[in-house]
Amino acid sequence: MRPSLYEFAGGEPAFLSLAAAMHVRCLEDPELNHPFSHPGQHPQHVERLGLYWAEVLGGPPRFSTECNDQSAMLRLHAGHGEGMAELGVRFVECFVAAADDAHLPEDAEFRAALRAYMQWSVTEMNTYNPEGSQVPDDLGVPRWDWDGLVRP
Numbered sequence: 001m002r003p004s005l006y007e008f009a010g011g012e013p014a015f016l017s018l019a020a021a022m023h024v025r026c027l028e029d030p031e032l033n034h035p036f037s038h039p040g041q042h043p044q045h046v047e048r049l050g051l052y053w054a055e056v057l058g059g060p061p062r063f064s065t066e067c068n069d070q071s072a073m074l075r076l077h078a079g080h081g082e083g084m085a086e087l088g089v090r091f092v093e094c095f096v097a098a099a100d101d102a103h104l105p106e107d108a109e110f111r112a113a114l115r116a117y118m119q120w121s122v123t124e125m126n127t128y129n130p131e132g133s134q135v136p137d138d139l140g141v142p143r144w145d146w147d148g149l150v151r152p
Contacts, residue, residue, distance in 0.1 A: 004058025005113055005145060009104050012054050012062075019050035021101035025094040032090055055141050057117065063141060070139035078128035078135050088122035109146065117144045 026032040143150040
């Protein structure tokens with residue numbers, strides 16, 4: 001039986017490293033910089049992001065038990081207007097590069113699963129970009145495995 005993406009990556013430390021690398025990349029990107037540098041960002045943003053990705057990709061439910069749910073995460077990113085789609089493409093590319101920075105396994109199938117997850121995630125977030133978008137309550141954190149979305 002194949003390990004989860006979480007286990008294959010190296011567990012929670014790998015995702016905390018990925019979140020830290022992603023944060024640095026976004027701060028360095030001239031377009032993604034603003035959302036990642038504004039005041040009011042949660043003081044444990046990077047750690048929470050790492051826990052979120054760890055849970056989504058097969059790890060324990062620490063984000064959903066210690067932080068919040070999918071609805072809250074989507075609400076943070078909702079209603080910013082239609083121009084966000086382009087930022088999503090940049091975000092995916094930064095995520096892929098951050099996987100290198102975090103020294104995640106270079107296995108092609110693993111990397112394809114990470115990219116596919118992030119592309120799906122950006123697409124989901126883009127559905128809530130129009131101003132006034134309403135995010136449903138009580139959405140559970142999605143789960144993603146080697147073959148894609150397991151449960152929304």
